[in-house]
Amino acid sequence: MTSTSFDFAPLLPAGPPPAAVRWKGRAKYDFTGGNNDPDSLPLDGLIAAAEAVMRREGRTLATYGLNSGPQGYRALREFLVAKLKADAGIGCTADDILITSGSLQALDLVNGTLLARGDTVIIEEDCYQGSINRLIRLGVTPVGIPLDRDGMRVDALAAALDDLKRKGVRPKYIYTIPTVQNPTGTILPVERRREMLRLSAAHGVPIFEDDCYCDLIWSGQRPPAIYAMSERGGVIHIGSFSKSIAPALRIGYIVAPWDVMSRMLALKLYQPALAAGVVINPGPEWSVNKAHARSRMRLCFASLSHEEIHQGVAALADVCRKEFGVPR
Numbered sequence: 001m002t003s004t005s006f007d008f009a010p011l012l013p014a015g016p017p018p019a020a021v022r023w024k025g026r027a028k029y030d031f032t033g034g035n036n037d038p039d040s041l042p043l044d045g046l047i048a049a050a051e052a053v054m055r056r057e058g059r060t061l062a063t064y065g066l067n068s069g070p071q072g073y074r075a076l077r078e079f080l081v082a083k084l085k086a087d088a089g090i091g092c093t094a095d096d097i098l099i100t101s102g103s104l105q106a107l108d109l110v111n112g113t114l115l116a117r118g119d120t121v122i123i124e125e126d127c128y129q130g131s132i133n134r135l136i137r138l139g140v141t142p143v144g145i146p147l148d149r150d151g152m153r154v155d156a157l158a159a160a161l162d163d164l165k166r167k168g169v170r171p172k173y174i175y176t177i178p179t180v181q182n183p184t185g186t187i188l189p190v191e192r193r194r195e196m197l198r199l200s201a202a203h204g205v206p207i208f209e210d211d212c213y214c215d216l217i218w219s220g221q222r223p224p225a226i227y228a229m230s231e232r233g234g235v236i237h238i239g240s241f242s243k244s245i246a247p248a249l250r251i252g253y254i255v256a257p258w259d260v261m262s263r264m265l266a267l268k269l270y271q272p273a274l275a276a277g278v279v280i281n282p283g284p285e286w287s288v289n290k291a292h293a294r295s296r297m298r299l300c301f302a303s304l305s306h307e308e309i310h311q312g313v314a315a316l317a318d319v320c321r322k323e324f325g326v327p328r
């Protein structure tokens, strides 16, 4: 079939972005895109690390989530616990972290969890276009707060929050790139971070902290993350290795309280654990005919040994016998 034989145009929903043009290679003078300096890429270290990890635990590639569960590779999460403590002052455990495909997926998961068409959010007036166009596509209204040399102006933030309150609007979050802001490069000082937290608590609006540039500070000294300064929770923190190592690796992460994290996991790949250490896919999750699927389940068996299959099915049968009286 040729690409012109079927007309997709009438099927497209209203208001999609204009069609992309085919890529013909990079422009000679390309001032777009957050690409890194190829010569600064720690290539030898990356090759050595990839080989060491593959040799140590490459077999986990056979399992979704690398045998570490739905929050991603546990060793990386543990590395992040130490890094976030040392660099950003964040005290968290590996269970508070979700590994994502770049911080862009982190953005999508936070938005998918919190936002609905018609909502309002607060963002910096000049801001990463990827964040802006996601909000527009979701039908969410971004209220822009002006920046100065020290990042988001918290006096303007206070005024905007008061104004929205008068109109009966409670924004879903205050989105900020506080450390090396994109596109202005500003760094929000500690006092402004503190004031933002005070306003967030006073108005009951959480802070969504996008810290993907935090490793690019020239002096190496960064203010503590807003997440670290918060005494009451209410902050979701995302980060990335795209800017400090390589964007093509697509490795980012989210640090969030469990009540939000658990909702994001439900959006991502999550299986409820059954009694007796057996997990299965319940039939109704795999069918649009819920009544028909009620008494069905999906069992995947390629990664289990014969012995595990025998023991697991016996344990499952036991649970079914106790719960439903079958098999007899």
Ligand SMILES: Cc1ncc(COP(=O)(O)O)c(C=O)c1O
Binding pocket: 034, 101, 102, 103, 104, 105, 128, 130, 177, 182, 210, 212, 239, 240, 241, 242, 247, 250, 251, 252
């Ligand atoms: C502020 C901000 N957040 C998130 C991203 C997404 O980056 P990545 O998905 O590569 O981590 C970018 C990319 O430029 C960005 O500028």
